[in-house]
Amino acid sequence: MRELSLDRLRTLVTIADLGSFAQASRALHLAPPTVSLHVADLEARLGAPLLLRQRGQVRPSGVGALLIERARRLLAEADQALDEVQRQVQGLAGRVRLGASTGAIAHLLPQALAQLGRAHPDIDVQVSVLTSQDTLTRLSEGRLDLGLVALPQATVPGLSVLPWRRDPVMAFVPADWPTPQRLSPAWLAARPLILNDEGTRLSRLTLDWFAAAGLQPKPRIELNYNDAIKSLVAAGYGATLLPHEASAPPPDPRIRMLPLRPALWRPLGIAHRSRGLEAATQQVLDVLWPMRQA
Incomplete structure (x- = not known):
């Protein structure tokens, strides 16, 4: 059996709700022959009458009542699906x-x-x-x-x-380290360093900054989680170079944030x-x- 049409199921449900082919025709803005054709098509596919005409009133048969119950669920789900897709098309959801x-x-x-x-x-x-x-x-x-x-x-x-x-890369060092006002590649290379994992763009950016000064420092540890890196700096484990957004909160009081010389940008x-x-x-x-x- 071919798939049932949602339009035909909607016609069947509307007739059952209004109790009349004529009223369903007006409610659905369909010609009366089209409404009759929808019902006849469903009955032909199922091989059973779906609606009974009694004293001018149209009522569902036993088979029709079962189909109407299921049809209501299908139509509600279809309407919900269309609403959700429409909201996504409009950018309201998705x-x-x-x-x-x-x-x-x-x-x-x-x-x-x-x-x-x-x-x-x-x-x-x-x-x-x-x-x-x-x-x-x-x-x-x-x-x-x-x-x-x-x-x-x-x-x-x-x-x-x-x-x-384009955010500046800053030096983050333990607050109890004596430091100049701006930190150079030579000054930082002489200290224990905590740097980003090799292979990240920030790691390459940082190493290029050192390399421009003829330096190739070996970090004490490499990580790829900035919060973990800053925690190690706060514990005095080493210094690091990280981008700093202007709207970001100030670092832990145990950390001093200082600019680099020459400046570096991310x-x-x-x-x-x-x-x-x-x-x-x-x-x-x-x-x-x-x-x-x-």
């Missing part, structure tokens, strides 16, 4: 898959998610902690919708990568597919974009 490094997740992203939650509580942002390269790969494969990535990046066909922020970009951006993804972009900083 799922957005976002990839970002631990650095962006630590402070910038929570601010954006809090703002998005107030304006669009039905948009669900699913965050994956990824390197910039993994983020771009998943975007191009359609497994992510947005990415916060380190810059610069090589051009990837089908993706747009827009400059978003540029970030927002990556997404060049075409077919869904409305919910655009809503997330609209929250992130005002956080840009040259």
